[in-house]
Amino acid sequence: MREIERIYLAYLNEIEKSLEDIETTYKLDPSSKEKIKRLFTLINIKPEKKQEKIEIGNIYLTFEEHIPIYYIIYDQIDDLYEVLKMSDWVELGNENDLLTRINDEWFIVETWNNFYLTADQINRSIFYGKIPKEDFDLVRKFLNGEIKELPREKRGLTASEGSYQMQFHKKESQIVRKYKLLPLEQLPEFENTIELPPKRELLLELVAGKEKTTAFGENFVLHKDLENNRIELILPKELQGKKGIITILDQTYQIDHIPEKIYLKPTEEIKKIDVEKLAQKISVRETK
Template identity: 85%
Template sequence: MREIERIYLAYLDEVEIEEIREEKSTYKLDKYQKEKIKRMFTKINIKPEKKPEKIEIGNIYLTFEDHIPIYYIIYDQIDEDTYEVLKMSDWVELGNENDLLTRINDEWFIVETWNNFYLTADQINRSIFFSKISDKDFDLIKKFLSGEIKELPREKRGLKAGESSYQMKFHEKESEIVRKYKLLPFEQLPELENTIKLPPKREILLELVAGKEKTTAFGENFVLHKDLENNRIELILPKELQGKKGIITILDQTYHIDHIPEKIYLKPIEEIKKIDVEKLAQKISVRETK
């Protein structure tokens, strides 16, 4: 058995113990795997750092999904009560070129730059404060996600891996663990589904210039329409994308969607008449993923 396969099996034993027992009834933990899991629980029992008074960008927290430990870093504040976070993992051996290597509390972690999800302030405050990432590493994450740099520095990333590699299997499982938290910005309102609140701190970028009161704008593969009566904007998506898995980016916020709907409703904090729909269209992208 190759070492990378051994590591991946140890990881699976951490995140889906029952499934491993059912599928691999003869599977036994070796010394390496036992030590890895023991170290995980020993680390978790260490007295955490004093929790800061407020949630800050760059803070790292620990929470649990059933028996699974989930480390995450605060990446951005979406609105008064919603934060975008990036998942972290101490399974650094399974990271690839899109995972940032960082040292936290004398231990190595990867920041999964591709694996964002959303939490409320209450969910974060109920988590265990673990530490804070260095300004230098956080700056690397921002530059990589914004496209300012095309790749992470070689010494700060995992190894390049193919689509059928154990690293990619690890990525799939890591995304699955936090899947239910990925659609928090889509409010499930009684009368309307698929609604996203526009981040208030970014609406200033869309301020309407006098004389440009257009109600419709076109993107590469979508249409935006101002619904003045209901104070919302309709993001209308083409039939060829509907029902497919995709990624929608709105004002640099990324939303991973399992089934692209016919429409997504954008709800501004300010009055919709103050927003330049053409400027907004320039800051939206929609693409299908496999």
């Protein structure tokens, strides 16, 4: 068994099984077993509650059932905080994961895995530390498109589709999926808004008079609202009010009642977005 496969199996067992199940199912190497034991020890710790001021760059630890969720405060949007998931499974990181050292332990910042929390949810978490300023600056520049890639010495290995690293990414996104929907839950249905992460491949070199403002998907229409700097995702009447799944770029949203429109808010100027390329990265389907 390859080492990366052993690490991935240990990761899966961490999030899907109890410690007893892990030890009886797999013969883990000492380092992997120690990591898992440390996890289950952490769960039983009742730390002294220390209220820290919520600041950009702060790192916290919370749990989803028995699964540890480390995250960093990246931005504040009205009453919500945008955060990025972190993980100490650094061996499973890829070129989009930033390596950083916190409290003498290595972590990756999953620059692609953002979600949202309220101040109350953050205050119920365990304050873990603060990311070094130079590392936070790298994350910010990468997400803003100021640098095309993370420095080689500060990122994981390049991974291909279907690799263990990419399977890890899928699982990591699923763990915090419900928190990705928080902006939708806190807005009236007619104001549904999703923040689009920076995607350099969606930018286009503008040709005067030739940029398109409308694109068509299989069962939706995208329209650029230049005046309000947003994109309208217009959904068909036959889907409205039904349960469904909408995938936009790398993020999947489970919707209990599909609205008439969802507004996509980009970080770039709306006129710089190639709406046809964006339409190719969106899918909408009904669920039962």
